[in-house]
Amino acid sequence: MSAVINIIEYDFRNFLRYKMWLVGLISMNLADLFIQALIYSHMLSDAVRGSIGNYFNFFAPGLTVTGLFASAFMIGREINMERRREVHHYMLSLPMTRLELAVGRVLSGGFRGMVYMTPLLLTCFAFVGIPTAPQLLLILAVLFLLAMGISGLSIAIAVSTSSLEKFITARGAVYYALFFCSSVFYPLSLIQKLGNAGTFPAPLVIFAEINPLTNASDMIRSFLIRSSLSGIPTFSFNMIISVAIFSAIFTLTAAFAYIKIIERK
Numbered sequence: 001m002s003a004v005i006n007i008i009e010y011d012f013r014n015f016l017r018y019k020m021w022l023v024g025l026i027s028m029n030l031a032d033l034f035i036q037a038l039i040y041s042h043m044l045s046d047a048v049r050g051s052i053g054n055y056f057n058f059f060a061p062g063l064t065v066t067g068l069f070a071s072a073f074m075i076g077r078e079i080n081m082e083r084r085r086e087v088h089h090y091m092l093s094l095p096m097t098r099l100e101l102a103v104g105r106v107l108s109g110g111f112r113g114m115v116y117m118t119p120l121l122l123t124c125f126a127f128v129g130i131p132t133a134p135q136l137l138l139i140l141a142v143l144f145l146l147a148m149g150i151s152g153l154s155i156a157i158a159v160s161t162s163s164l165e166k167f168i169t170a171r172g173a174v175y176y177a178l179f180f181c182s183s184v185f186y187p188l189s190l191i192q193k194l195g196n197a198g199t200f201p202a203p204l205v206i207f208a209e210i211n212p213l214t215n216a217s218d219m220i221r222s223f224l225i226r227s228s229l230s231g232i233p234t235f236s237f238n239m240i241i242s243v244a245i246f247s248a249i250f251t252l253t254a255a256f257a258y259i260k261i262i263e264r265k
Helices: 002-016 019-041 046-052 055-084 088-092 098-127 133-160 164-180 188-196 202-210 212-224 237-264
Strands: none
Touching: 002 019, 002 055, 002 098, 019 055, 019 098, 055 088, 055 098, 055 133, 055 164, 055 212, 088 098, 098 133, 098 212, 098 237, 133 164, 133 212, 133 237, 164 212, 188 202, 202 212, 212 237
């Protein structure tokens, strides 16, 4: 474990090197919550407002999840940069196994996402509601699984792309697919309703239902917004299973890709 801990420490030093930049990003996320959510609250139709209630309360858990996603994904950019500058040769020469190196990179991405997400989650608790102790532990566990999966997805893309432009393009495609085909900004029930009406493609409805961002956001909402609104789903273990499967797939994919692909460069 000492080798893995050393890798996590290395990645955290890089993460905290730009403290003011991180403060600026967190401030921007909070501005999205307090400005964008209030503006959208006055733009919603009565039907949508009746299904989700206060949009500020609805959006806060989604913003927490998107902040976690963005910060956990940053590890991929650093690994892609290491490949382009051939720093990975130094990483491969360290006195540790390739598996320890890969596990350390994935774990550090997940932990960094949790650290960045903490102020957003605390803001969510302060303005939306306070979970019980078991609910809090479950929220943190699911968010950590999500952060691990996102970190793994980012690393898999980073080691599979040979240039920054290709990595940014792939990252943008993943961002748009996972962010906007989820319940982060609007309720899943609305997406399903549009799908039943034929105005939203059926494959995208299915993707939104299994999207880990949807399940993580809705799980937090189910704990914090205790109401019978149709846009606020009740808690289901399927939410946890979806995130756990996503995390397992991309954690293993990242470890395999990091070990096999980076050695050939």
